[in-house]
Amino acid sequence: MSALTFTCKQKGCPLRSGGSCLEGFSNLAECPHAEQSEASGADPDLAAGSPVEPHRDSGYQFHSGEALSYEGGSQLLKQYGGKVVVVVGAQWSGKTTLLSRIYEEFERGPFAGIRFTGSKTLLEFSRRCWLASCGSMRSKPDTERTKEWETDKLLHLQVTLEDGPSQALLIADVSGETYRLATGSTDAFRKLFLLQRADHVVLFLDCKRLSDLEHRGAVESKACTFLRLGRQIGFLGAFTNLTLVLSKWDAVGERKDNPELYAYIEQVVERVKSVAAGIGEINVRRIAARRDVAAPWVEDRELSELLLSWFKPSLRNQLQAVPPFSSVGNTRRMQTYCVTND
Amino acid sequence: MIEPSSDENGLLFIGLPGSGKSTFLGALAGSIEHADYTGRLQFSGYPEERALLEQLITDWLQCNTVGRTKGQQPFPNTLHLTDSETGSTILLNVPDLSGEIFDRQCERRDCSTSYVEAARATDRVMLFCHAGRNYRNEPIPPSEATDDDDKLDQLEVKWNPEHVALGAKLVDLLQMLFDLRQELPDGKLRIALVVSAWDILDHIQSLVGFTPESFVKENIALLYQFLDTHRDKIDFEFFGVSAQGADYEDKQARKRLLEGNPLDRISVVQGTVRDRDLAIPVKWLIR
Numbered sequence: 001m002s003a004l005t006f007t008c009k010q011k012g013c014p015l016r017s018g019g020s021c022l023e024g025f026s027n028l029a030e031c032p033h034a035e036q037s038e039a040s041g042a043d044p045d046l047a048a049g050s051p052v053e054p055h056r057d058s059g060y061q062f063h064s065g066e067a068l069s070y071e072g073g074s075q076l077l078k079q080y081g082g083k084v085v086v087v088v089g090a091q092w093s094g095k096t097t098l099l100s101r102i103y104e105e106f107e108r109g110p111f112a113g114i115r116f117t118g119s120k121t122l123l124e125f126s127r128r129c130w131l132a133s134c135g136s137m138r139s140k141p142d143t144e145r146t147k148e149w150e151t152d153k154l155l156h157l158q159v160t161l162e163d164g165p166s167q168a169l170l171i172a173d174v175s176g177e178t179y180r181l182a183t184g185s186t187d188a189f190r191k192l193f194l195l196q197r198a199d200h201v202v203l204f205l206d207c208k209r210l211s212d213l214e215h216r217g218a219v220e221s222k223a224c225t226f227l228r229l230g231r232q233i234g235f236l237g238a239f240t241n242l243t244l245v246l247s248k249w250d251a252v253g254e255r256k257d258n259p260e261l262y263a264y265i266e267q268v269v270e271r272v273k274s275v276a277a278g279i280g281e282i283n284v285r286r287i288a289a290r291r292d293v294a295a296p297w298v299e300d301r302e303l304s305e306l307l308l309s310w311f312k313p314s315l316r317n318q319l320q321a322v323p324p325f326s327s328v329g330n331t332r333r334m335q336t337y338c339v340t341n342d
Numbered sequence: 343m344i345e346p347s348s349d350e351n352g353l354l355f356i357g358l359p360g361s362g363k364s365t366f367l368g369a370l371a372g373s374i375e376h377a378d379y380t381g382r383l384q385f386s387g388y389p390e391e392r393a394l395l396e397q398l399i400t401d402w403l404q405c406n407t408v409g410r411t412k413g414q415q416p417f418p419n420t421l422h423l424t425d426s427e428t429g430s431t432i433l434l435n436v437p438d439l440s441g442e443i444f445d446r447q448c449e450r451r452d453c454s455t456s457y458v459e460a461a462r463a464t465d466r467v468m469l470f471c472h473a474g475r476n477y478r479n480e481p482i483p484p485s486e487a488t489d490d491d492d493k494l495d496q497l498e499v500k501w502n503p504e505h506v507a508l509g510a511k512l513v514d515l516l517q518m519l520f521d522l523r524q525e526l527p528d529g530k531l532r533i534a535l536v537v538s539a540w541d542i543l544d545h546i547q548s549l550v551g552f553t554p555e556s557f558v559k560e561n562i563a564l565l566y567q568f569l570d571t572h573r574d575k576i577d578f579e580f581f582g583v584s585a586q587g588a589d590y591e592d593k594q595a596r597k598r599l600l601e602g603n604p605l606d607r608i609s610v611v612q613g614t615v616r617d618r619d620l621a622i623p624v625k626w627l628i629r
Contacts, residue, residue, distance in 0.1 A: 129481075
């Protein structure tokens with residue numbers, strides 16, 4: 001008897017190639033684009049009159065090209081070793097733009113002395129870069145928003161540093177919505193257990209919002225709450241390598257024209273750092289991730305140095321006592337993900 | 343899919359649609375059969391079904407643009423050649439002349455059993471890419487960005503897997519080839535990367551240091567890095583190939599080509615060395 005399965009009417013939905021629902025529905029019956037069908041090879045492209053001819057057989061199913069599950073990422077770490085980076089911050093703070101920019105740099109050649117050696121998530125990178133490309137026909141660049149469900153997914157870049165061995169770089173792009181929920185509830189924060197496993201945590205402070213009298217307080221407040229909760233729960237600590245990214249740095253203008261804003265941002269950084277006391281290492285980067293930003297006060301090396309910093313030896317391996325993963329609740333899942341890095 | 347016999351050198355042709363496979367094959371077959379051909383390759387036997395191959399040869403001889411080869415079956419998936427100097431035999435395995443199956447592989451993430459067999463049957467690959475394509479999705483330049491986006495952005499094109507940049511698709515195809523071959527005994531893959539329509543770069547070929555390799559390094563950087571970082575698994579070489587000789591839309595150039603010897607249209611660049619034998623990448627693969 002054929003099993004019931006779901007296909008999707010919406011072009012570009014990962015569900016069509018075996019991935020997850022583009023709209024984020026875990027119960028596919030609730031998605032307005034999903035169609036239930038018998039698993040008998042029914043093909044939405046053919047139904048839509050696509051010119052793609054069906055294979056008479058499907059001899060081999062490749063990796064999906066979409067973002068990886070934790071289990072998929074874990075396999076790569078076991079095979080190659082590598083680093084886990086968690087990127088967090090409010091909606092529109094520029095997280096996905098930064099990750100897209102790093103991928104685009106590799107499309108142009110080695111970046112920061114790092115060479116691209118492959119990726120299991122090429123489709124996902126393409127999707128995220130699309131709205132900033134000419135092909136999207138948009139009037140100005142944008143970035144595909146990270147869906148809440150994508151928080152449990154990983155982007156993958158396989159890279160080599162100079163002539164070193166190939167290693168996996170796995171990046172969790174935590175959605176702005178998840179960040180908002182996590183700072184509003186300890187229970188929601190506990191879902192970010194990957195923070196405890198991360199070799200590097202990147203917290204975004206949106207400088208466009210810090211330049212805005214109405215929004216600047218909330219940016220600082222959320223960041224401080226996030227760090228306090230992380231320390232309190234034990235997801236962040238002496239084992240954490242944290243970078244505060246002052247994103248959209250092009251929005252702050254020249255220092256000589258905006259001395260008060262510069263002074264304010266420096267104060268915010270100091271206050272956030274004081275809340276983060278006890279965290280192993282804290283660095284600050286001033287980054288404008290959009291390509292071709294013509295602002296003399298934006299230094300491109302900040303981006304390359306950020307990327308390079310992700311490959312520094314993990315603080316976790318330098319410490320004697322690190323909180324056990326089992327303390328986070330989802331023991332089975334974390335055990336699956338517990339792999340040695342260095 | 344026919345597999346090469348034990349004494350036969352199998353070569354697998356891979357390339358996305360419009361990458362120059364058809365023109366290459368038409369010119370290769372046409373030149374081998376030409377009376378003035380002095381190279382080493384010859385057919386070891388004509389394929390039974392050769393209507394499309396004949397059409398490709400005719401198009402090449404008459405300076406006609408080769409139409410999209412999608413659906414124009416039957417094309418012999420395999421061509422048997424002999425190297426007259428060494429006596430070695432060569433099986434050119436062309437799973438899909440149109441390149442549709444390679445697009446499909448990238449978009450639908452699967453392939454047929456016959457392709458699996460072809461990929462596992464040889465460790466020699468001819469990978470095609472066209473010199474005139476853009477291999478990245480270019481970002482919107484800031485100078486063209488406007489804030490009047492409400493109306494314009496109604497035209498926004500939603501992403502789908504077809505939009506993956508060609509450079510990423512080529513990397514994807516090679517990663518998939520690795521996946522298919524992962525259970526085979528260790529052995530290096532040999533890849534001849536053919537940059538087709540090399541003649542369209544004539545205006546910059548005189549630049550010092552400009553080679554097919556430097557073209558790929560600059561324009562398909564993702565692919566170049568992939569190859570460069572897998573030297574332990576891949577032997578590779580770059581060839582700039584001009585099989586047409588010029589753009590047929592240019593009537594004067596086309597007339598000039600028709601007046602001359604068809605063999606003179608061919609140009610193969612390896613490093614900084616130029617030759618007129620399309621068999622050079624084939625011979626590099628089977629050496």
